[in-house]
Structures are given as structure tokens and as C-alpha cells.
Amino acid sequence: MAAALHAFATAGFDGASTRAIASDAQVSISLLVYHFKTKEDLWRAVLENIASMATMKQLLANATSEMSAAKRLMIAIRGLVELFAEVPELHRLMTLEAHQPSERLTWIIENVNRKPFDAMCALITEAQAEGAVHKLSPERLRFAIVSMAAVPFSVSAEYQFLTKRNPFSKIEIEATIDMIYKMIFIQEP
Incomplete structure (x- = not known):
């Protein structure tokens, strides 16, 4: 594989x-x-x-139903960053497949992306209702979160060359998570 x-x-x-x-x-x-x-x-x-690694159930493995939506969204964001750090090829593959309509893209959407996309958008909407997340399109925020979570790892050579930092280091992974929190949340829950 x-x-x-x-x-x-x-x-x-x-x-x-x-x-x-x-x-x-x-x-x-x-x-x-x-x-x-x-x-x-x-x-x-x-x-x-x-897909088995990127389900919302997997991303929210450390969450409980008693947590606020904002806290669960924070856990999902952390899970996404850690997933892309572990499997940077995922974003590279999606970038190659998603730039134009095709039968393969339709298959990905129907069999891999739709459920996690809808679940993330619903979680963002719930966190917005709590007043914790900026009132922007949940769909756009989901794409922004995925982009911020994935790009440092999918273009790791460029990132390292320009920043002189290894995006896969624990410090950089935590810095990426922190940056996303600051961009998405009005106030950290």
C-alpha cells in the first residue's frame, strides 16, 4: 500500500x-x-x-460527547495535522485527482470524502453556534483547515528550504496546530 x-x-x-x-x-x-x-x-x-484513517470517528477518537463542539473541532484539527504529517502523500494524491472532474474524483467523493466533509462542516457549524468559530462558510473553513493542515507536509522540501525548519518535527507540528487554532477560533475553548 x-x-x-x-x-x-x-x-x-x-x-x-x-x-x-x-x-x-x-x-x-x-x-x-x-x-x-x-x-x-x-x-x-x-x-x-x-479513508479508514481519516474518518471523523478516527479524528475524534480522543473526544467525548460531553465536550463542546469547539473542543471537538480542536481535537479533529489536531488529528488532521497529525494525519497529514504521517501521510503527506494523501494531500499530494488529492491535489492530483481533484483539480478536474473525472470518474476517479467522483468515486473519491462518494466513497471517501463526502461523509468526513459533511461531518466536519456540521461540527464547524455547531462550534459557530457556540460563538467559538468565525462566522464564515463552514465549507470554506473546512477547505481552509485541510489546506493549513496539509500543505506544510505535502510541500515539505519547499517548507524546509524556505523556513529552515523541518515540518515533521514535533515543534513544527504543534506550531501548525496552534496556527490553525488562531486562524479558525475567535477564542480558544
């Missing part, structure tokens, strides 16, 4: 080669084809694997 994710996030679906993926994964092409009949099957398996 890691080799396939790297290939799809680096070269895109069309540029990724199943032979190269098999080689990088140190498995035979016949074994890869045995498990994944087509490149599309492999691509979907990669996305489903990532």
Missing part, C-alpha cells in the same frame, strides 16, 4: 506503473496482479486504506 500510495501521489494514476509499484514493494508483478486485478483496483484499495 505504501509503495502504491507513493506512486499515485507522485506520478498520478496515469503515470504510476504497476511494475514499478511491485518493484518498490519488493513483490512480484504476478503477486500484485493476483491481489489487485487492475491498477484501478489497487488505486481504490489505497484510497480505502487512507
